[in-house]
Amino acid sequence: MKTGMFALALGLLTLRFLPALPATGWLLAMLVLALMLLPFRTFALAFFLFGLSWACISAQRALDDRLSPALDGQTRWLEGRVVGLPQQTSTGVRFELADSRSRNARLPRLIRVSWHGGPAVHSGERWRLAVTLKRPSGLLNFQGFDHEAWLLAQRIGATGTVKDGERLTPASNAWRDALRQRLMAVDAQGREAGLAALVLGDGSGLADEDWQVLQDTGTVHLLVISGQHIGLLAGLIYGLIALLARYGCWPATWPWLPWACGLAFVAALGYGSLAGFGVPVQRACVMVGLVLLWRLRFRHLGAWWPLLLALNGVLVLEPLASLQPGFWLSFGAVAVLILAFGGRLGPWRLWQAWTRPQGLIAIGLFPLLLMLDLPISLSAPLANLVAVPWISLVVLPLALLGTALLAVPFLGEGMLWLAGGALDLLFQGLALLAAHLPAWIPADVPLGYWLVSLAGAVIVLLPGGVPFRLLGWPMLLLAVFPPREPVPHGRVDVVQLDVGQGQAIILRTRHHSMLYDAGPRSRGTDLGARVVLPSLKKLGIASLDLMLISHADADHAGGAAAVARGLPVKRVVGGETDGLPEFLGTRPCLGGERWEWDGVSFELWQWSGAVDGNPKSCVLQVQANGERLLLTGDIDRAAERALLDSPLAVRTDWLQAPHHGSRSSSSRAFVQQLAPTSVLISRGRGNAFGHPHAQVLERYRALSSRVYDSAEQGAVRLQLGAFEPATVVRAQRRFWREPLR
Template identity: 90%
Template sequence: MKTGMFALALGLLALRFLPALPPAAGVLAMCVLALMLLPFRSHPLAFFLLGLSWACISAQWALDDRLQPALDGQTRWVEGRVTGLPQQTSTGVRFELTDGRSPKARLPKRIRVAWHGGPPVRSGERWRLAVTLKRPSGVLNFHGFDHEAWLLAQRIGATGSVKDGERLAPARNAWRDAVRQRLMAVDAQGREAGLAALVLGDGSGLAAEDWRVLQDTGTVHLLVISGQHIGLLAGLIYGLVTLLARYGCWPPAWPWLPWACGLAFAAALGYGLLAGFGVPVQRACVMVGLVLLWRLRFRHLGAWWPLLLAFNGVLILEPLASLQPGFWLSFAAVAVLVLAFGGRLGPWSAWQAWTRPQWLIAIGLFPLLLVLGLPISLSAPLANLFAVPWISLVVLPLALLGTVLVAVPFVGEGLLWL
């Protein structure tokens, strides 16, 4: 089974290295051949072809959903609903529209627009906008940011500039935006945008100077929600239930182990939904679920099997995730830690357990950062040595607890201020 899962992963990843998608007849032939090979011993090839076929089909759907060439550069009235978290900028606001409709024109399902000098826009609102539409595009500079690939990975079929608009309906089911507005309204000593980034994964409010500091010190992963935050929260909930059961404070009628595993996974999923359920969060939730399942069933799954299942799970849900650098960095960092901690003989000292992971990750991710053209920070191991435990054990628990209790007078806001 592991061989088949590995072959499936290779097939899903092959999309990333194709110069062009195969024709529909070729994809259909791969699907038929894979189904024919499944009953035989050559099943790894079948899994590879199934993964490649699904990745090609998904990518073709994304390409077919892009703006028609005839509409490129035209200004049209578009009606749609705002999704995600709108990004307030110094000149206006950027946001995404879904289910956009325009008279006598078929539009992509998702459109990313910028409104310079526009009014405040909230997630969940419905707008009628005059938009100058553009097909997704980007520069071809070597090692530069590939904006077109990023738009494709986000399944954004068009971009545009808003000229005018009117709000048709107020916000609906926009709880993430409501949480952000509440966080931005509290007194956090000028770091309200940092709290929104830590709790919601929304870094749009951070200043350019903040991003420069985070990049120079290699600590971006601490402000953009990563698997570390998900695992930490699940571990805290699991440890709390275990502690209550050990000291006789847990209801005897409730078996503590299933409750500990269930509540820990629910906390991981809840935080993942709060963070927008990006690729690192998906990987973390899958791996946390597998670890808790192992704990509940008392079975040893090893380290690579959950990682491989999480890898395939993310790519099956979104094959275009392999176009994002965060996908590679997320799984590569976990793989480095598995290699570092899994093959050691005997326990490490507290000093070794604290210092070695940072240096190993810095060395292990160096080639990948170089290939992806991302900035490399020489001070990252030293900065993370202090920043990781500080953020993970002090700042993040206070931020999450303060967010949950923000409706309680003085308590929530006091925690967020602290």
């Protein structure tokens, strides 16, 4: 039976790695084959097919519920009910609508919308809204967070921006929202948002600085309701009843073990209802329930059984859970502890039981964090040694008791005040640790080296008496210092990142690196910190020889400060120096400046007649092995005419379309004289500026230029000097991504 359950788990997990979902006919064939195998007792293959079929059917239903392409970009009036807890942002409110209806249009069951400058919105209200609808999408880079996968895992079928609206009915059955407002209104020494995260699972009120501290110290799991919190509460109830029974204070007619397991599970469900029963909470409740059942009836079967049953239970209920990093990390952490504790002979001393689990989890999760492209906190074992018991034994009990006693004058608020003070004290300590040892973003690791590192982690976690166990350490650390294939001499590795309505292009020669523009920063979102800096580190770039900012507009220069704080930058050059942070020490662009790196030539140009703004963009031409790349910033037609009289006005293989393909640029004369073979366009999908303009695209297509559009294809990577086509992220097939057009 264990083999069948393991095969079922493999089938359910296979969904995560499929490039495309099987057609309906293949799914029916797999189900029929699975049924035919059962009489022959070929349970492993049958259960695998059952798991894979069910996961694919569930995923297809989620894909079919996405917004119709015909409605993409349309603004329509719709009616819907607010579900979950609306999130207040720096610019407005973000919330989700269920049961939405619109005249003559079928809408997804769940829509996530943002309302910039909108009024207060509460859970349970029904609204009539004018929403500009969009199909689920997100920034798509070679490494990093995949927003499309996250939206599908949440079964969100559309996103949108609210233009106007009116409340139709007030909130009903919105006790969680009312409780959040009550928690945010108490005096918790400035940590009201942190208590709301602990009690209700709502982390939207936490500042970006707090999230950064939690990430740097590997303690994000402490402020997001997870199996640890729900398991802790269940464990406290179980331990209390066991203690009462041990000292004869429990009724003798009531068997203490069934009561302890039952009440502990009720407590877990109650905490889960406070947290809104999202997918992570459902996963935690299933795991706690199975552990309690194992303790009650099946302890003789070993510790791996409840983990395997919980894994299957979670994936059967929600097969798309495997698209979320938290799924892998939570089950991975439990598996690491079972592997480590399962081989232990005799009890550990108290200090060993306190310190060793954190180190073991750090070792075991290292390969998983690499696979998921997540930052790795070097201080996590130390931080969690203090943070886990502090949150578990001090902050969380005070927060839950204070919330339960809010109706009692002074008592509940007093306990929440103490909980907030304890949480603030913890944050102060974590901030000091994060300042000295921030999270590490490792360079991308090839699959072969990752597999060796995974094997090394497993070997290190084996019991101490296993022969050759020490060999696991060099295998594990191989992923820290993997050998890298350098850029060939005379060539340039070029990556145009997907940063939405902005621009950031990385250029690497054999021994040098530079960044042309640093991505946008707007409405509190700094893509220099979120996308550009992690991408540089993933490419193994430890410092920049040059950061060239074409001009000072926020969509090109907004992320420069974050990049400069995260990496050493030897020189910063800008088309405009005004408007850029002073600490960058930006030098002005000098037209005609030339230099050579590793057999590759670079040359700058700037229109001398430009005063400021887009026309003053610093233009860069790169030549490698006879192949040319021209990066033009946001120059307009007037600057283009001036450039046509310069030495740079020659046939170009790769052209970055000026001003994101705007109608004010890419004049016919400019396009015809440069006659680019390929064109790079960096822009946001559905942007308000209409980039790129249809007439501009037609000019490029008339010359048979191949257009690489970041909004359609994601990040673009090419090797200048190889005379080869570029690769794009969307070409890497995933079943949740729309295929290339």
